Amino acid sequence: MLMTLKAAQATLREIGISLRRTGWGRELRVNLRCGREETACYTDDTDDAVGTGQAMARQRDEAATAFQVAALKRRERT
Secondary structure (H helix, E strand, O other), X not given: OOOOHHHHHHHHHOOOEEEEEOOOOOOEEEEEOOOOHHHOEEEOOHXXXXXXXXXXXXXXXXXXXXXXXXXXXXXXXX
């Protein structure tokens, strides 16, 4: 099912991911909000963009959780 650009943007905005057109035909740029070029992914399919954005959000959340656990362990040792 092909999602509209507006619907895809709304879905990803809720989880902190940006989705925008690049100006090169149908190309879309998916990235973490305020993310660098190194973290950006490009596609021309809105469904692919949503899947990619959801995966990016999961990875970001897992990294944040790992960081928080490590910080708590450091705090317990002191």
